[in-house]
Amino acid sequence: MKRIEDIEKMSPEELEQAAAEAPVPEGLAGRIESALAAESVGQPPIVIPVLARKRLAQKSAGRLLRGSIVATLAAAAVAAVLILHRPAPKDSFDDPLLAYQQVEETLQFIAQKINEVYK
Amino acid sequence: MKRIIVFAALLLSFIYASAQDGRHIYQKYSDEADVSAVYVSPAMFRLIGRIPDIQSGNGNVNLTPVIQGLSGLYIITSSNAEINGKLARDVRKFINSGTYELLLEAKDNGEKMTMYTAGDDKTVSSFIMLAEEGSEVSFICLDGRLDRSRLEELLVAEAR
Numbered sequence: 586m587k588r589i590e591d592i593e594k595m596s597p598e599e600l601e602q603a604a605a606e607a608p609v610p611e612g613l614a615g616r617i618e619s620a621l622a623a624e625s626v627g628q629p630p631i632v633i634p635v636l637a638r639k640r641l642a643q644k645s646a647g648r649l650l651r652g653s654i655v656a657t658l659a660a661a662a663v664a665a666v667l668i669l670h671r672p673a674p675k676d677s678f679d680d681p682l683l684a685y686q687q688v689e690e691t692l693q694f695i696a697q698k699i700n701e702v703y704k
Numbered sequence: 705m706k707r708i709i710v711f712a713a714l715l716l717s718f719i720y721a722s723a724q725d726g727r728h729i730y731q732k733y734s735d736e737a738d739v740s741a742v743y744v745s746p747a748m749f750r751l752i753g754r755i756p757d758i759q760s761g762n763g764n765v766n767l768t769p770v771i772q773g774l775s776g777l778y779i780i781t782s783s784n785a786e787i788n789g790k791l792a793r794d795v796r797k798f799i800n801s802g803t804y805e806l807l808l809e810a811k812d813n814g815e816k817m818t819m820y821t822a823g824d825d826k827t828v829s830s831f832i833m834l835a836e837e838g839s840e841v842s843f844i845c846l847d848g849r850l851d852r853s854r855l856e857e858l859l860v861a862e863a864r
Contacts, residue, residue, distance in 0.1 A: 657709060674731055677742045681751035684744045688752070688771055691779065691844060695833055696859045698817055702810040 725802075726778040726830070726845030729794055738784035744777040749848075769851075770858050776847035781840065788841040795834045795843050804832060814838075821852075828852050 595603070678684040734741035753772040782788050804820040811817075815837045823829040831846040 671727065671731065673745065674727065674734065674743045676745045676748050678744065678748060681748060681755060684748045685752045685755060685767075685771065687742060688744060688774070688777060689767055691777065691846075692767065692770070692858065695819070695844065696861075698810075698819075698833070698835065699808065699859055702808060702817070 725798065726776065726832070726847060729791070729798060729843060729845070730778040730780060732794065733780050733782065733787060733791055736782070736784060736787050739780060739782045739787060741781075742777065742779040744774075746775040749774050749776070767858065770855060773850040774846055774848035776845070778843070778845040778847075780843040782842075783840045785839065788836070788839070791841050791843060792834060792836055795832070799832060802830075804830070807831075823850075823852065826852055828855055831855070 592600075676684075678687065730741060730743060733739055734743070749771065753768075755768075780791065782791055799820055802822060804822045807819040807821050809816075809818045815835075817833070817835045817837075819834075820832040821828045821830065822832075828850040829847070831844075831850075833842070833844040835842040
């Protein structure tokens with residue numbers, strides 16, 4: 586593989602020889618001929634490979650976007666489930682009578698606070 | 705892509721904000737040092753509802769109808785200076801994110817007590833009390849479906 590500096594130093598003869606030795610892609614001659622023929626009758630040159638590349642790029646970008654949306658929404662759904670699903674705390678009382686007394690005391694405490702405000 | 709991430713973040717913040725409730729606060733602070741915590745579950749309230757009518761301490765109020773409407777009681781009392789500020793802040797955040805309205809507020813010599821209710825004109829679905837008294841902060845949350853007038857009558861009667 587030649588470097589750009591080497592190519593720039595080459596004479597026109599050397600460049601011509603290098604071009605003659607370089608491998609030519611298959612069907613290149615046909616594509617050039619058809620492009621030239623189309624141009625000569627006023628039709629746009631054949632650009633199918635470029636369009637195909639663009640379409641492929643658009644398709645893969647679309648797939649990537651869809652994948653990102655699904656991944657983001659899935660992550661948000663998992664996070665939402667983790668936030669909303671919390672185990673219930675353990676009851677402080679086993680005896681309903683003791684629990685009743687606690688509730689009664691709590692209501693009395695609230696009432697006492699209200700009473701203090703209106704005193 | 706950025707819009708989707710922002711949307712997901714906003715959605716999560718909304719879910720997190722709406723998930724702030726008495727249980728969340730209870731679970732966050734109940735195991736901390738110098739914090740006493742009481743929880744009465746809906747199942748226990750159902751058991752209490754089966755107890756025959758019991759008169760309250762001063763003998764003139766029947767608590768049973770009110771207690772039967774309750775489905776959860778959360779109490780956090782903190783005398784931990786580091787926790788007090790955080791607890792009060794979290795309770796206010798929870799109040800502001802919900803549909804609570806101020807029922808009563810009293811301030812005296814640096815002490816502050818606020819009560820909030822959620823629900824409508826006839827029913828109370830949640831009652832919150834936050835008392836900041838010196839080195840102690842108390843949070844009480846009563847959840848359930850209570851008749852508003854009955855609850856108010858009860859609290860006034862208990863206050864006599």
